[in-house]
Amino acid sequence: MQYKIGLIGLGVMGRNLALNIERNGFPIAVWNRSPQRMHDFIKEEGEGKALLGVETLPDLIAALEKPRRVILMVQAGAAVDEMIAQIKPLMDPGDILIDCGNTYFTDTERRNKALEAEGFQFIGAGVSGGEEGAKWGPAIMPGGNRPAWDALSEIFYAIAAKAEDGQPCVEYMGPGGAGHYVKMVHNGIEYGDMQLISEAYDLLSRGLGLGVDELHAIFSRWNEGLLKSYLIEITADIFKTIDPDTGLPLVDLILDQAGQKGTGKWTSQNALDIGVPVPTINAALQGRIISSLKEERVFAATQLPAAQQKYEGDPTELIDAIENALYASKVTSYAQGLAMLRMASQEYHYDLNIRDIAKIWREGCIIRASLLGDIMDAYERDPQLVNLMLDETFKASILDRLDDWRKVVQTAVALGIPVPAMSGALSYFDAYRSERLPANLIQAQRDYFGAHTYRRVDKDGVFHTQWV
Numbered sequence: 001m002q003y004k005i006g007l008i009g010l011g012v013m014g015r016n017l018a019l020n021i022e023r024n025g026f027p028i029a030v031w032n033r034s035p036q037r038m039h040d041f042i043k044e045e046g047e048g049k050a051l052l053g054v055e056t057l058p059d060l061i062a063a064l065e066k067p068r069r070v071i072l073m074v075q076a077g078a079a080v081d082e083m084i085a086q087i088k089p090l091m092d093p094g095d096i097l098i099d100c101g102n103t104y105f106t107d108t109e110r111r112n113k114a115l116e117a118e119g120f121q122f123i124g125a126g127v128s129g130g131e132e133g134a135k136w137g138p139a140i141m142p143g144g145n146r147p148a149w150d151a152l153s154e155i156f157y158a159i160a161a162k163a164e165d166g167q168p169c170v171e172y173m174g175p176g177g178a179g180h181y182v183k184m185v186h187n188g189i190e191y192g193d194m195q196l197i198s199e200a201y202d203l204l205s206r207g208l209g210l211g212v213d214e215l216h217a218i219f220s221r222w223n224e225g226l227l228k229s230y231l232i233e234i235t236a237d238i239f240k241t242i243d244p245d246t247g248l249p250l251v252d253l254i255l256d257q258a259g260q261k262g263t264g265k266w267t268s269q270n271a272l273d274i275g276v277p278v279p280t281i282n283a284a285l286q287g288r289i290i291s292s293l294k295e296e297r298v299f300a301a302t303q304l305p306a307a308q309q310k311y312e313g314d315p316t317e318l319i320d321a322i323e324n325a326l327y328a329s330k331v332t333s334y335a336q337g338l339a340m341l342r343m344a345s346q347e348y349h350y351d352l353n354i355r356d357i358a359k360i361w362r363e364g365c366i367i368r369a370s371l372l373g374d375i376m377d378a379y380e381r382d383p384q385l386v387n388l389m390l391d392e393t394f395k396a397s398i399l400d401r402l403d404d405w406r407k408v409v410q411t412a413v414a415l416g417i418p419v420p421a422m423s424g425a426l427s428y429f430d431a432y433r434s435e436r437l438p439a440n441l442i443q444a445q446r447d448y449f450g451a452h453t454y455r456r457v458d459k460d461g462v463f464h465t466q467w468v
Helices: 012-023 035-045 057-061 076-091 105-119 130-138 147-158 178-209 212-222 230-239 261-274 281-289 294-303 315-347 354-360 371-381 390-415 420-432 438-448
Strands: 005-008 028-031 052-053 069-072 096-099 121-130 140-142
Touching: 005 012, 005 057, 005 076, 012 028, 012 035, 012 130, 012 178, 028 035, 028 057, 035 052, 057 069, 069 147, 076 096, 096 105, 096 130, 096 147, 105 121, 105 140, 105 178, 121 130, 121 147, 121 390, 130 294, 140 147, 140 178, 140 354, 147 178, 178 230, 178 261, 178 315, 178 371, 178 390, 178 420, 212 315, 212 371, 261 281, 261 315, 261 438, 281 315, 281 420, 315 371, 315 390, 315 420, 354 371, 371 390
Parallel strands: 005 028, 005 069, 028 052, 069 096, 096 121
Antiparallel strands: 121 140
């Protein structure tokens, strides 16, 4: 029997992706650097299934129909290059390698060019959805060699999550590293979304003194409206989870230090490279970094006592205002990420279709939300939309919530509760709609100390002034 596809790397994501592929009718051969992990997987999951475990890479390649298709599910970075170097001599020109890891897009660009020059085909595919998504249907963002995608599409359409309208949450993104680029921005938006939700939680918890039962009820209600999303849903679930050892809410026992794997940092770094402002994503990244300074923060709390005031207003009104502020901030955060995709499409010649991107994010991925259907509609109305905030529907939704948005940020400042992502989103909105910013003074300063010149509003040309 010749197997349709091979997979290398049986970590959590690799195991579940293999099961997903087999369940959807595609016999699959698998290999792992540690043979025991492969044997355990086949013993635990392979009975009665079209799953072949092999102990050597030559055996893996020999088991596959031509053109051979091999998925790499190994750690991003040097491990991918090492695996490609090992498997390449065993393959023939025209065979296809697919990197489904969290890879930085420039690495995918490099590998794509090198492999194509040797006659191989390469796909870099971003996969979102975590363990459950990999097993039951992730959102998939493939990019690279177009004929390679055509040879893979049947499998990927089958294993991807399906939106409510039945559409599979996968689509070809573009050449080179386009797929991994879109996944990187997805993760940046994810960072922003999680930080915004955590700030809303902080305001409700510390600002209003609400307990987990009340928080569960609020987030459950929010998940029935405009904020309906996977992240809001799981947040509600978190608040109802009780630690079995102590009988206390588990969330209250978790150390307030957020981890990160680097994908949010990549988004911020690349945004700087291509000149796109993403303050909400940046604030989310900085929020995780400052959370890591736990010992310093504990000491600082004794030296810089909080001047926290008690909220004196109507709690119900503030809860509603926080809901509106969270939605407006969320829209603005998406606007930043989509603006980044628009610029990257031009910068790297990806020809990205933002409507299609919103379409495949509707299910399977971590940032899936009802909002994405509205984003699809916005780019259906205007495929060349410069910024999501300029769409008539989203413009109205933000302006309707602007007073509440400002009230929430002002309240947070008064209470001494940090809301860097929410306030950054508001500042982005205010800056983007400002006909005139104080950058004229910055240019004057640059010209004063460094003769960097400036342009004028009243006549053409470049000018320099002897200021003193």
